[in-house]
Amino acid sequence: MLEELDPLIKLAVDIRRNILAGGGPMHVDCEGVLIQNGGCQEDIWGANWISATLTVEYEALINIRPNQQNFSMTIQDPGIR
Numbered sequence: 001m002l003e004e005l006d007p008l009i010k011l012a013v014d015i016r017r018n019i020l021a022g023g024g025p026m027h028v029d030c031e032g033v034l035i036q037n038g039g040c041q042e043d044i045w046g047a048n049w050i051s052a053t054l055t056v057e058y059e060a061l062i063n064i065r066p067n068q069q070n071f072s073m074t075i076q077d078p079g080i081r
Contacts, residue, residue: 009049015080016043020033027060042068047076 011022012030017039021030029045034044046060058075075081 007050007052009051010060011047011049011056012044012060013047014039014044016040022049027062031062045080047075 003050005008008026009022010023010027010030011020012027012034013020014034014056015025016079019037019039024030024033026062031041031044035041042065044062046062048059049055051056058081059073061073062072063070063073070076
């Protein structure tokens with residue numbers, strides 16, 4: 001993934017099943033793969049892997065979920081992060 005997507009790789013993580021999908025052009029693409037393979041949308045959260053700094057940003061459009069008390073692109077709950 002680094003060869004094609006460096007410096008930022010979009011991720012989606014199924015926090016219930018502990019499965020990560022990465023490398024899609026958008027977070028929703030990664031989310032879709034997880035859902036197609038048995039995941040539930042409410043368990044899947046988006047993030048970015050930044051290879052240059054070896055850090056994760058917990059920010060994605062798929063994280064905006066008023067029904068789960070997450071009102072911004074950033075994951076609010078430290079337990080989910």
